[in-house]
Amino acid sequence: MTTLKAITFDLDDTLWDNHGVMARTEEGHYRWLLEALNAWRAARQEPALGLSPAGGGNDYLQRRQQLAREVPERRGDFTWLRLRALEAQLEAEGLPRSAALLWAAAAMNEFHRLRVQVTPHPEAAGLLAALTERYQLAAITNGNIHLARQPLAAYFPVAIAAGELLAPKPDPTSFLTALSRLNVAPECAMHVGDSWLEDILPAQQLGMHAVWVSATGDQQLPPRVHRIAHIKELPSVLETLDKRR
Numbered sequence: 279m280t281t282l283k284a285i286t287f288d289l290d291d292t293l294w295d296n297h298g299v300m301a302r303t304e305e306g307h308y309r310w311l312l313e314a315l316n317a318w319r320a321a322r323q324e325p326a327l328g329l330s331p332a333g334g335g336n337d338y339l340q341r342r343q344q345l346a347r348e349v350p351e352r353r354g355d356f357t358w359l360r361l362r363a364l365e366a367q368l369e370a371e372g373l374p375r376s377a378a379l380l381w382a383a384a385a386m387n388e389f390h391r392l393r394v395q396v397t398p399h400p401e402a403a404g405l406l407a408a409l410t411e412r413y414q415l416a417a418i419t420n421g422n423i424h425l426a427r428q429p430l431a432a433y434f435p436v437a438i439a440a441g442e443l444l445a446p447k448p449d450p451t452s453f454l455t456a457l458s459r460l461n462v463a464p465e466c467a468m469h470v471g472d473s474w475l476e477d478i479l480p481a482q483q484l485g486m487h488a489v490w491v492s493a494t495g496d497q498q499l500p501p502r503v504h505r506i507a508h509i510k511e512l513p514s515v516l517e518t519l520d521k522r523r
């Protein structure tokens with residue numbers, strides 16, 4: 279048995295619940311855009327845009343989905359998709375291109391301000407602090423949270439946005455990039471994540487250990503894969519591995 283030297287973590291729905299913050303961010307940044315832009319137009323005696331939070335928001339979503347189909351290599355680069363979709367929507371509303379670019383960028387600034395307002399599980403910081411004593415740590419996310427501004431950033435000297443690498447998980451690129459930056463062989467590393475398809479299978483297939491954070495799942499687990507219901511159970515998995523060595 280090889281000694282474990284590094285642990286890579288998925289972020290969303292592994293170290294915090296993402297659902298609430300994502301819903302607030304989705305709704306909040308678009309509503310901010312419409313309110314700020316319409317106030318700016320009113321000050322210039324220009325009519326309000328014909329976009330509502332619901333209708334405009336749905337058009338914004340469809341534009342992102344369409345773009346992801348047209349430019350598949352960018353399908354996981356959510357910031358790029360959102361910027362381009364907002365720019366196109368505002369230009370379609372008659373804004374000059376320069377104004378569309380500026381307002382889309384401002385909306386994404388608001389998006390990122392809201393997006394980092396995640397609440398890590400109460401055990402997460404203490405757990406990561408303890409793990410840094412023994413292991414190198416890295417974060418690998420498919421999401422577009424601002425990696426340097428998220429609340430647990432200090433624990434992750436290596437943090438990889440797989441979508442911005444144009445290789446969202448389950449593509450192995452982000453795992454291999456993390457292992458290379460950590461200078462650790464796959465068999466000496468463990469990945470912890472909530473998605474069977476995007477976290478556990480690709481890590482396991484690369485030869486890494488993997489810990490699946492899932493409240494349910496009774497199937498037979500492949501070699502080197504463990505299941506826990508919550509991140510706070512990770513130390514007991516590490517203890518078990520230690521004893522096997």
Ligand SMILES: [Mg+2]
Pocket residue numbers: 288289290291292471472473
């Ligand atoms: Mg996740």
